[in-house]
Amino acid sequence: MPELPEAEVVARQLREHILGAIIKESWLGREDIVRQGLPSLPWYRGARIAGVERHGKSVALACERGGDTRYLVAELGMTGLLLFGPLRERYQKHTHLILTLDGGQVSDLRYWNPRRFGRLYLLDKPGLGQFVSRRFGCDPITVSREEFCALVRTRRGRLKPLLMHQQVIAGIGNIYANEILFRARLHPARQAHRVNEPALRRLYRVMQQVLAQAIKDGGSSVRDFFAPDGSEGRYKRRHLVYGKDGRRCPSGCGGTIRRLRGSDQRSSFYCPVCQRK
Ligand SMILES: [Zn+2]
Secondary structure (H helix, E strand, O other), X not given: OOOHHHHHHHHHHHHHHHOOOEEEEEEEOOHHHEEXXXXXXXXXOOOEEEXXXXXXXXXXXXXXXXXXXXXXXXXXXXXXEEEEEOOOHHHOOOEEEEEEEEOOOOOXXXXXXXXXXXXXXXXXXXXXXXXXXXXXXXXXXXXXXXXXXXXXXXOOOEHHHHHOOOOOEOOOOHHHHHHHHHHOOOOOOOXXXXXXXXXXXXXXXHHHHHHHHXXXXXXXXXXXXXXXXXXXXXXXXXXXXXXXXXXXXXXXXXXXXEEEEOOOOOEXXXXXXXXXX
């Protein structure tokens, strides 16, 4: 958390509010949050925000100045937020970057992160290309059914870790992986290469439906996710299995949702009746 739908909601709000704005000033609270390109920070002053891209769970601002384009990439990590100012008091403490803006609909954009998992990268165009190709596999929203089915079919290993493997399929984390697998009636520990063709197509269809609906609902506000304008995501109301262990399965099968603790601290939530191994 945030996962792809939340990052997409962030990217869309940024497009709506700050596209075309000029960066007047930048303020950096702590330098170690910038993992790459720190010396180029002054370059961004005076640059125009010409585009907003989402790659996996990261958001990249394309900034233009004097015919040159550079990128400011924010990893949202586990707890990172991009927020418009002015903000509620409580977000002042862990704000690491403030871009003061001119000509957009908001006065500034802030990167907030109470933990240190989130990071910023200042990259030129080839740098962004490398960043994306090293970290991110296909995008689950734009990947074709054929490509997706081929990816899963040729993989050894369990289905849920595969869905969450950013270098294979970028952007799905624990919440959406659980929700997708329940709706596709596939056990999280199923061997990926053993899933048959109709089930694979079902998985693809469900994955796209879940992500599209979650984006439409503004994402899921679990723990501390807010969109840049401070609005909460409403998809949490549609969660069927995530965090629902011990409850009756919503499909009416009579089963009880179980929680399986994985080695990586991430739990799987599933219905043993609907999702047989
Ligand atoms: Zn069930």
